[in-house]
Amino acid sequence: MNALAATNRNFRHAARILGLDSKLEKSLLIPFREIKVECTIPKDDGTLVSYVGFRVQHDNARGPMKGGIRYHPEVDPDEVNALAQLMTWKTAVADIPYGGAKGGIGCNPMDLSVSELERLTRVFTQKIHDLIGIHTDVPAPDMGTNAQTMAWILDEYSKFHGHSPAVVTGKPIDLGGSLGREAATGRGVVFATEALLKEHGRAIKDQTFVIQGFGNVGSWAAKLIHEKGGKVIAVSDITGAIKNNDGIDIEALIKHKEETNSLNNFPGGEAMDPHELLVYECDVLIPCALGGVLNRENAGAVKAKFIIEAANHPTDPDADEILAKKGVVILPDIYANAGGVTVSYFEWVQNIQGFMWDEEKVNNELQRYMIRSFHNIKKMCQSHNCNLRMGAFTLGVNRVARATTLRGWEA
Numbered sequence: 001m002n003a004l005a006a007t008n009r010n011f012r013h014a015a016r017i018l019g020l021d022s023k024l025e026k027s028l029l030i031p032f033r034e035i036k037v038e039c040t041i042p043k044d045d046g047t048l049v050s051y052v053g054f055r056v057q058h059d060n061a062r063g064p065m066k067g068g069i070r071y072h073p074e075v076d077p078d079e080v081n082a083l084a085q086l087m088t089w090k091t092a093v094a095d096i097p098y099g100g101a102k103g104g105i106g107c108n109p110m111d112l113s114v115s116e117l118e119r120l121t122r123v124f125t126q127k128i129h130d131l132i133g134i135h136t137d138v139p140a141p142d143m144g145t146n147a148q149t150m151a152w153i154l155d156e157y158s159k160f161h162g163h164s165p166a167v168v169t170g171k172p173i174d175l176g177g178s179l180g181r182e183a184a185t186g187r188g189v190v191f192a193t194e195a196l197l198k199e200h201g202r203a204i205k206d207q208t209f210v211i212q213g214f215g216n217v218g219s220w221a222a223k224l225i226h227e228k229g230g231k232v233i234a235v236s237d238i239t240g241a242i243k244n245n246d247g248i249d250i251e252a253l254i255k256h257k258e259e260t261n262s263l264n265n266f267p268g269g270e271a272m273d274p275h276e277l278l279v280y281e282c283d284v285l286i287p288c289a290l291g292g293v294l295n296r297e298n299a300g301a302v303k304a305k306f307i308i309e310a311a312n313h314p315t316d317p318d319a320d321e322i323l324a325k326k327g328v329v330i331l332p333d334i335y336a337n338a339g340g341v342t343v344s345y346f347e348w349v350q351n352i353q354g355f356m357w358d359e360e361k362v363n364n365e366l367q368r369y370m371i372r373s374f375h376n377i378k379k380m381c382q383s384h385n386c387n388l389r390m391g392a393f394t395l396g397v398n399r400v401a402r403a404t405t406l407r408g409w410e411a
């Protein structure tokens with residue numbers, strides 16, 4: 001099922017549970033604005049190449065729209081729409097004063113040189129600079145983008161609007177980025193995992209973990225789990241997959257990846273078929289890469305007891321049903337990966353105040369926000385007798401619905 005159909009289905013299910021009025025339901029579903037722009041750049045060899053850039057601004061009832069920008073060959077309008085909508089519910093679940101947005105360019109960043117990536121980012125920013133802003137829409141990194149990408153957006157935007165560090169988050173520290181933002185999504189995943197496991201009488205140190213994706217989110221999650229004594233027994237990325245049932249030395253794997261740009265030939269692990277990874281025997285499976293990776297084809301074979309959705313929409317609704325029947329507990333994306341946007345909020349607050357927090361404060365506040373949201377989700381699960389995904393969706397949708405109604409927008 002495509003990402004938008006899946007996200008709409010989850011939203012409608014939550015709206016039904018909440019008994020939302022049909023007009024309000026419709027207004028919450030329709031995006032505020034969809035932007036599609038041509039981005040043509042000269043390649044390093046002088047030839048011209050054109051890409052399509054998207055920014056979908058889904059909802060701003062609770063505050064400026066917020067969400068990452070993705071560079072990936074599979075970026076398409078439906079997926080960006082779905083990801084923007086997920087951001088609206090995610091910021092509401094985290095109870096931070098934002099709406100939701102997402103952007104992307106259909107390109108393969110691995111095929112572009114650094115100067116080509118810079119040109120592409122600057123052209124994209126030129127095309128959307130009037131539609132983003134500190135109090136309207138604040139981009140951040142996502143798959144295929146990073147702090148350097150945010151630095152180029154900040155610089156290009158500032159040419160039109162004056163120095164504006166708060167227009168993007170996930171920036172380099174030297175340009176007003178927050179300490180702790182780079183690790184925040186992975187760290188939030190770990191706080192969320194701890195909260196869930198505690199409820200089941202377990203702890204990270206007693207569990208085995210399988211992680212798909214070893215970029216920003218996957219590598220930080222793996223590193224922090226490893227530090228807490230959890231055994232990471234299999235890891236994959238776009239280059240391949242490795243396993244070691246005695247536990248992979250994650251620090252050594254990070255070093256190997258930095259040196260070789262690949263997981264292959266890591267001396268502390270054995271190569272495995274990447275398709276086997278999601279169905280490998282473990283306690284906790286953490287998808288940290290693409291959407292839709294758990295679907296009706298593979299869900300029946302999943303052996304994990306817990307799935308922590310660090311990626312956005314890794315589980316499609318067919319898989320959700322199959323996994324529920326098997327008793328697999330799923331911690332949904334709009335909660336599990338909210339650590340990134342939560343620290344983005346802290347970064348934005350620091351930029352607006354012109355005051356920098358130390359890293360301990362960032363991490364402590366992040367933990368407080370993640371635990372608070374977990375308990376709020378559990379309360380919704382109890383009130384509505386629903387699973388964690390619907391607990392999170394009803395929590396988020398209800399908050400946005402209340403803000404919409406208070407503004408008088410629903411009629």
Ligand SMILES: NC(=O)C1=CN([C@@H]2O[C@H](COP(=O)(O)OP(=O)(O)OC[C@H]3O[C@@H](n4cnc5c(N)ncnc54)[C@H](O)[C@@H]3O)[C@@H](O)[C@H]2O)C=CC1
Nearest residue numbers: 142143144185213214215216217237238289311312337340
């Ligand atoms: N960066 C952030 O702060 C946040 C990211 N997310 C989500 O987390 C996921 C990962 O994002 P990042 O780590 O930022 O991206 P990234 O670009 O830093 O890393 C992505 C990783 O996925 C791997 N990958 C790509 N295709 C794969 C495949 N077919 N099989 C296995 N691995 C594959 C890549 O090799 C890379 O290791 C995405 O779904 C993103 O939307 C969610 C919240 C915040």
Ligand SMILES: O=C(O)CCC(=O)C(=O)O
Nearest residue numbers: 067068140142340341344
């Ligand atoms: O940090 C942010 O503003 C957004 C992160 C993001 O794109 C996400 O949570 O999926």
